[in-house]
Amino acid sequence: DQQVKQNSPSLSVQEGRISILNCDYTNSMFDYFLWYKKYPAEGPTFLISISSIKDKNEDGRFTVFLNKSAKHLSLHIVPSQPGDSAVYFCAASKYSGAGSYQLTFGKGTKLSVIP
Amino acid sequence: DTGVSQDPRHKITKRGQNVTFRCDPISEHNRLYWYRQTLGQGPEFLTYFQNEAQLEKSRLLSDRFSAERPKGSFSTLEIQRTEQGDSAMYLCASLMRGEHGYTFGSGTRLTVV
Numbered sequence: 720d721q722q723v724k725q726n727s728p729s730l731s732v733q734e735g736r737i738s739i740l741n742c743d744y745t746n747s748m749f750d751y752f753l754w755y756k757k758y759p760a761e762g763p764t765f766l767i768s769i770s771s772i773k774d775k776n777e778d779g780r781f782t783v784f785l786n787k788s789a790k791h792l793s794l795h796i797v798p799s800q801p802g803d804s805a806v807y808f809c810a811a812s813k814y815s816g817a818g819s820y821q822l823t824f825g826k827g828t829k830l831s832v833i834p
Numbered sequence: 835d836t837g838v839s840q841d842p843r844h845k846i847t848k849r850g851q852n853v854t855f856r857c858d859p860i861s862e863h864n865r866l867y868w869y870r871q872t873l874g875q876g877p878e879f880l881t882y883f884q885n886e887a888q889l890e891k892s893r894l895l896s897d898r899f900s901a902e903r904p905k906g907s908f909s910t911l912e913i914q915r916t917e918q919g920d921s922a923m924y925l926c927a928s929l930m931r932g933e934h935g936y937t938f939g940s941g942t943r944l945t946v947v
Contacts, residue, residue, distance in 0.1 A: 723876075751934045762838075762925050762938035763877065808876050812934045817882065817889035819865050820934050824876030 722746045723811050725825035733833050738796040740828050742809030745790065749811035751820065754783060754794045757806045757827070766807075767794070799832045806830070838939035840926050846945045847916055854912045855942045859928030866909050867936060868901055869925040870894065877925055883909060916946045 724743045732738045740754075750771045755763035769776040769783045769792070776783050782795045796803055806827045815821040839858040847853050859866050864885050869877035880899070882890040885906035895901075898916075903909040913920055923943050927936035 753935055755938075760940075760943070762840075762927075762940045765935040765937065768935055810876075815882070815890060818884050819882055819889075819929065821879055821882070821890070822877075822936060824878070826874065826876050 720745070721825075722749075723809055723823050723825040725807075725809050725828050727828050728826070729829040729831070731831045731833060732799045734801055735798045738794075738799045738803065738830055738832070740794040740796075740807050740809075740830065742792045742794075742825055743790055744792075744811050746811070746813065746823075747790075748813045749823075750814070751812040752783070752785060752792050753810045753812065753822070754781075755808040755810060755824075756803075757808060763808055796830075799830075801832045801834050804830055804832045838926055838928050838937050840924075840939035840942050842942055843940060844943045844945075846947060849918060849946055850915055852912065852914045853916060853944065854910055855924055855926075855944075857909045857911070857926030857939060858907075859909070859926070860930075860937060861907075863928035863930050863937070864906065865929040865931065866903055867927045867929070868909070868911050869927065869938075871923040871925060871941070872921075880911075880924075913944075916944075918946045920944060921946045 753768040754766040757763045809825040810822045812820040866883040868880040871877045883903040923941045925941045927938045
């Protein structure tokens with residue numbers, strides 16, 4: 720079963736407008752959530768994260784919102800720039816019981832920012 | 835230290851051959867992970883090391899797969915008797931104790947023909 724879901728495979732946004740990427744999860748044991756950005760032929764790059772005890776975290780043009788009751792999070796990018804075009808992965812973290820936090824990823828959303 | 839390094843970047847092999855990939859994590863990170871990503875999917879967990887100890891293995895890691903991290907530094911992932919279904923991007927990541935955000939390498943793209 721897929722514990723982290725990104726239901727939109729792709730999203731197109733005009734440059735300067737807001738991009739909103741959504742993510743849903745099912746496992747209540749997740750206690751930390753992260754967004755990664757991935758360009759072709761490269762590994763994922765960490766973008767922003769949020770703890771389950773918060774509902775918002777902001778870093779420059781990027782803001783992540785968490786709604787625990789709905790098991791939903793979203794990433795807002797304002798204003799969107801052509802360089803933001805990439806695949807965005809939502810990831811959820813839970814303690815694995817072996818001394819670390821294991822990440823579970825969604826399938827990704829491909830964002831295209833049109834100049 | 836410039837991040838997580840993976841070698842090779844690309845590998846094409848014939849079905850049935852053995853392949854080995856290497857990962858050099860960030861030096862102060864004692865936790866190391868291997869993930870696999872196939873087309874249209876997110877990265878999937880394969881295995882985890884804390885220092886030299888392999889503490890977790892996914893059920894995705896069949897007995898044809900073996901990973902090591904001698905001396906708690908670099909790690910290798912070996913696939914024996916490769917199959918076409920092994921074609922994927924193999925990602926290595928490292929993590930410092932107490933953190934949540936992995937640092938990924940650029941990955942090794944494996945193509946089995």
